[in-house]
Amino acid sequence: MNIVSSNQLLQSHTYLMAEDNPADAELVREMLEQAFDGDCALVCVGRFCDINTALKNHHFEALILDMNLPDRSGIKNVMELGEDYPDLPIIVLTGQDDQALAVESLKRGAQDYLSKNQVTPEILARSLRYAQERKNIELKLRKALDDSADRNQQLEKMARYDFLTSLPNRSYFDSVANRTLRSALRTNKLVALLYFDINNFKKINDSFGHAAGDGLLREVADRLKVTVRESDFVARLGGDEFVLITDLLDEKQEVYRLVNRLLEAFEKPVQIDIHQIQCSISIGVAFYPDAKTLELLMKQADCAMYEAKEKRHVPVCFFTQQMESIYTRNMEIESNIKEGLKLNEFNVYYQQIVSLENPAMFQAEALLRWHSSHLGMVSPAEFIPVVENSPLINQLTTVVLRYTSRLIQSLNDLSINIERIKINVTASQIASLPFCKQFMDWLEKLGIPPDLICLELTEREMVKNASICRSQIDIMRRAGVYFALDDFGTGYSSITHLLEVPIDYLKLDRSLIDRIDLNERNQALVAGIIEMAHRLNLKVIAEGIECEREFEIIKQLGCDQYQGYYFARPMPIDELICQYLRALKEKVG
Known part of the structure; x- marks a missing residue:
């Protein structure tokens, strides 16, 4: 002990x-x-x-x-x-x-x-x-209850209501909402579902403390109780998420007045002890029978709410046909990924990374490719966001590691020196407590030396889970794994991130490289980033280099490594090795 x-x-x-x-x-x-x-x-x-x-x-x-x-x-x-x-x-x-x-x-x-x-x-x-x-x-x-005659009534209340806000809980809401949908079906009426949460609630919690956060949730609940109609049903789902289902409607426009009342209810700041907190909400709205089930209705309203958050200046978003097509596409992708894994539909291409300092040392980035038997070619930009918070993301990572093990073995057989293979992971993986042990177990099982692997995380993703990512990265770096911060300079950049999170490489976003030979401001910015990174003992990689002019400028600015179509396109293992050997022969010749 x-x-x-x-x-x-x-x-x-x-x-x-x-x-x-x-x-x-x-x-x-x-x-x-x-x-x-x-x-x-x-x-x-x-x-x-x-x-x-x-x-x-x-x-x-x-x-x-x-x-x-x-x-x-x-x-x-x-x-x-x-x-x-x-x-x-x-x-x-x-x-x-x-x-x-x-x-x-x-x-x-x-x-x-x-x-x-x-x-x-x-x-x-x-x-x-x-x-x-x-x-x-x-x-x-x-x-x-031991002393009271209303034992059953108290137990029912405890089972149906949220203890913090006294609003109905998720279980009670599901029961009432399903009953409302059945009534709408019988009477051929409409029903609106409003899904909303508190903007910047985490920041409020961090700034004023958890007690103030709880007080804010109670105040939000009190405002909702006096704002909604008696015929509407509002509940707290958990955290700062609330949901409301209306009574039966004849037309969708009837919900506008309710939405406006909700927004007006949060125009005034909330007083919590000595703190005056400006509180606002984002609302997503979906309608029955556009969505036939409560589960789909909730998903559509949730999707609309996040669209409202993205727009920021528009606090309310109604689920649309365009959003529905995106949602349907995501559902198609999610339902086909499991079959794709079983049928070995996923492949890994590698794009070579060039180092002028160590040109004989092989480096490449692993890039997943998926040719689905049902959907055709699916871009990683589509399928990764769909599964990044599900267990399927780890299965995709194991696919990349299996191909990488083959690549390393082939390179070793040809006596080609390897500096590092870069593999993309998500912050949700790094923030998962079991992931680092699982990852090290995968490396050991596949016979991959940890110091040949560099894990890349996008800055945007890492910022969401900075503290726990930092502790996990520390553990894995001590085991020999390297880390790179990808897409640096895309608008999330902060010197603090470089100081707080232990990394080895900094990858400049391709937006900084595009036509850099014609953009003196970008040249000055990139030069400053490279100088700063070198002072922090970080190596800098420029990705997205398309032509010789861009390469010459980046090289003059002192970048360490280079990646882009000017040098090589992503390609399968066999083609990659053949091209690498041809390039070596040309240099020797």
Whole structure:
């Protein structure tokens, strides 16, 4: 058992964790440190039998429990701990992303269920706080229900309403909404569904604290209650997301007045303690029977809401035929990717990267290609965003690694020296706790030396999950893997990102390179970036070089490596090696 000092246990927040994987335990410790600004302590035990010992010796605010421990596993662990320690909030944190297991855990006494694939410092901190609130409410309700004659009524309220805002919860909403849709079908009427959330809620949370964030959610709920009509039904889905389904409508235009009232309700700032917070919402609207089911109606309204967020100056967006075609295309892609993986439809092309400093050292970037038997050629720009937050993204990464293993073996057989193969990954992968261990296991299984691999992340993606990406990158770099920040200079650029996130390469976005021979401002900007990167001990790669004039300018500015159609197009392994050998012969000749 990892015991912290008595001084540490005097911190404001003290938690117990049952986890037999030291790497996972360390990541949780780092997330807690970040979430509570160091004002916390964590005791970690690796076996179920050690939990009792720890609980007898110290008081803990909550237990973070891995479902699978070496000496005991399964739902019975939650049941037994709930019976033995009825006052202890329990959060199940596991690598199993299993909805049925999550529901069963909550039924058997856990206050929350988190997946290691999705947990972040903010989510963990909020879960711990809510787990304690739920446990306190549970204990108070238990006591009240023991003494009260309205036991059934209280249980029903607890099952139907959100404890923080007192609005109906997702389960209650689904029941009422489906009933409304059935009524619309019988009467040949319309129904509108409005999906909305609070703009910049994370920033508000970070700036004013979680207590203020909770106060804001309660105030939003109160404003909604007095704004919507009695015939409308509004609920909180979770986090800062809310949903409203209208009563039966004769025409779509009837929803306009409701939308305007909602926007007006948030024109005035919200007063939370001493803070005055300017709060706004983005709304997505979809209609039944354009969408035939509640599930599709929710997806369409959610899609419209994110379109409104993208536009920023338009707080409301109605789901359109154009959005529907994009949505349908995404659904087609998602449904065909699994079959594509089974049928080995994915291929990997490689585009060579040139280094004038080490011209004999082979470098290339791996680029996925998909020729679907149903959809034809599908661009990575289409299929990667569809699957980047699903387990399928890891399967695509393993495809790239298998091809890369073949490439490395072929190059070794020809005694060609390899500097590095660059592979694109998403920030959602790097931010997933199990990913770095999985990735290192894949490398070992395929016999790929870690120092031959450089993982590329786009700056835009990395910024979304900067803190947890940083900790994961640190672990993988210590194991030998290199990292590159891709698309630098596309509008998300910040010197802070370069200082905070440990990387080895900086890739200039192709927009900076395009016609750089004719653009002196771009030349000055690129020269400054290269100088700054070199002072930070980073190598700079220019991608998208199309002609000799661009290459000559970039070379004069001091760039380290070059990539683009001027040197080579992406090509399959065999063609790549043949071209590389021809180029070597020409140089020798």
